[in-house]
Amino acid sequence: MRPAAAAVLFVLGQAAPAQEITIGPQAVLASYREVVSGLRYAGFGFGGAMSVRFHKLSVDGVVTRVKLDTADGSAATQSFTATQFDVWVGYDVAPYASLEVGIIRRTADPELDAQSVGAVRLGARSFYEIGPGATILFRANYLAAPKFSGGGRAPFSLDLGLGLDVRLAGRLRGTAAYAFQRINRKTSPGSTGEIDAPIQETVGRVGLALAF
């Protein structure tokens, strides 16, 4: 019994350092589509990510600011800047899996050029150390109770993520993250009844981080 417990503790210790804080800047690539295929944007921006781990508990936060320009062939005429806040609070339920809750808040500037959205995240993530100091992550979040600046509702919203964290040297880490977001927004603009106004966003973030 004791050797088994020691082995589990050992694995847990390997997978998740007891206490750690990482913080660093990130370059951001993003694509955004809304309502119809012709309304599409792509852009580049910057952001920052911070992560705090205490034993089995972890808190991750990301802030990005991306200027989304109209993509080639897009029907859109006006670019806008999207600022997004993401927060996750996770609890390790296994050496390679966590349950997590969080929030997402994305605002558009100018406000009327795109939907601003806020929602609660509910989901899970799986992570694995594929080598010394290299951890890969996959997450799936359901976006519950979404609120849109233009009104409407979204009975199905999902956010998928892929993450990579590699120790480059000492405290320096290289980070990369991908997120795909699909929101099945429905809205009732008038007497036409409820219509689909989906939102789809992909974000790629690459950056550096310092670990303490």
Place this chain on the structure above:
Amino acid sequence: MTSLRRLVVALLAGFVAPATALAQTVQNPTLRRAQQAYDNLEYRQVLTLAQAALRERLTGPERARAYELLGFTYGAMDSILKAVDAFKQVVLIDPERQLDPNRVSPKAYSAFDVALRQVLLVRQLRVDSTSFVGGQGAVPIRFTVTQPARVVTRAVGSEGSFLIDSSAWNGQVNLTWPARLANGDPVPAGSYTVVVDARLGQNTFAASQPVRLSHGRVDTLAHLTSLPGYEYLPETEVPPQSWRPLGLAFLYTGGAVVGTVGLESSSLGSGSKRELAVVGGAALVTGLVMTLRKPAPRPAAANILYNRLLRDQIARRNQEIAKENVARRQQVQLTVVPLPKPGAAGVR
């Protein structure tokens, strides 16, 4: 050679052999002549000369030898009772006298044996050399009592007399002396004489053996750095190289790709997936690098646990050793060595 002649030669060999050892020490001329007559099988003359020698001034060994010649001669002449009487005189003069049954005639040997059992003697008193921790051993003492008797055994030294045993004994006796005082302390170091007193009615006999008893420090035990047969195991191990990192990178990236493609809205169309390509590519490259890289040593949990148990075991044993050493420093190592008896260098 006839059987009779062979018997005569055998008897000659048996009777002559005991004489040879003492022949050179005999100084008395009459006794020397008696010895010569015995060598020539002139038994009548042996009897005359030996008895004449006994009337002269003889040393102890010479007197014993004279009686011994008489004993052998009476034995050869089938005068067993007289032989027994002669041998009784021999053992009274020299209680340690022993005949070799392979070298003397059966008649002489049986007469000697009967003589031994008719005289109260304490023979072959032996105190073996020994060394032991006070209170944890004893000095072995052996002797033979030739008749049933009350035997009192003591150790007598300058520090006093210590009773070892007081019992009725007959034959071979084995005793042990713990060399302790009544309060449990070891007896003082010094020279002692182990005295065995045998009493049967009016007859008494005593034998003694001097010994030297010395005190020493008890050896302490060295602390252990390892246990025999058990060695520490390496606490890290290099895992075998595997494709697992790349496989996991494929799995996780594949999940993202499948999820993205599956969830894309048909009304919004398919995107460029450049973000996925960047991050997914980074994940795959990292997986490949980690696969090709020599695995880093990782802690071997089982070995760490084993080493911890081994260290605990050694620490526990060392605690016991330390405790035992504390006790040993308060103990005394007693060493007993028998000393030569005064005058024992001479021939019996």
